[in-house]
Amino acid sequence: MLRYFAAISAVASILLGLLFSGVVTASAGVNGQHVTACSLDKPTNSLWHVIIIGNNEKGQHVQSSYAEVGHGCRNVLPELWWVGKVQINWYNPLVGGGFKYALTSYCEVPQRQAGDWFTCSAG
Numbered sequence: 851m852l853r854y855f856a857a858i859s860a861v862a863s864i865l866l867g868l869l870f871s872g873v874v875t876a877s878a879g880v881n882g883q884h885v886t887a888c889s890l891d892k893p894t895n896s897l898w899h900v901i902i903i904g905n906n907e908k909g910q911h912v913q914s915s916y917a918e919v920g921h922g923c924r925n926v927l928p929e930l931w932w933v934g935k936v937q938i939n940w941y942n943p944l945v946g947g948g949f950k951y952a953l954t955s956y957c958e959v960p961q962r963q964a965g966d967w968f969t970c971s972a973g
Contacts, residue, residue, distance in 0.1 A: 882907035882931035883959050883968035887938060888923040890972040897943055898952075898972075900926060904936030904959070916941070916949065925967055932959045932968075940972055 889898040898919040906912050917926040936957050941949035957970030 882933040884928055884966050885932055886923055886925050886967045886969040887919045888971040889919050899941045899949055901939045902936055904932050905934050907931040907933055933961045
């Protein structure tokens with residue numbers, strides 16, 4: 851029985867330490883949003899990729915890596931949270947590798963909303 855209470859106490863200590871450690875993460879709809887990117891040419895064969903540039907939930911200016919959108923809309927980069935005006939650079943893949951720049955769009959991502967994802971379109 852003593853081992854049981856010692857184990858419970860250890861787990862509680864760890865959880866309290868994590869709670870008050872000062873680690874700040876985004877939470878759903880409060881500190882920023884993930885981005886759902888929507889391409890313009892849903893019926894064509896373009897396989898869109900994006901790079902998103904803007905501020906994250908901590909106010910840091912960041913740039914994403916390439917993320918595939920494909921045709922239509924796709925939730926991209928779920929590990930990143932965005933706030934405010936973001937720049938989305940759109941690219942098409944080249945035969946043999948690499949990407950070709952196509953266009954830039956901008957989107958105003960709210961800090962707070964009911965859900966986790968905010969939709970940004972190419973135009």
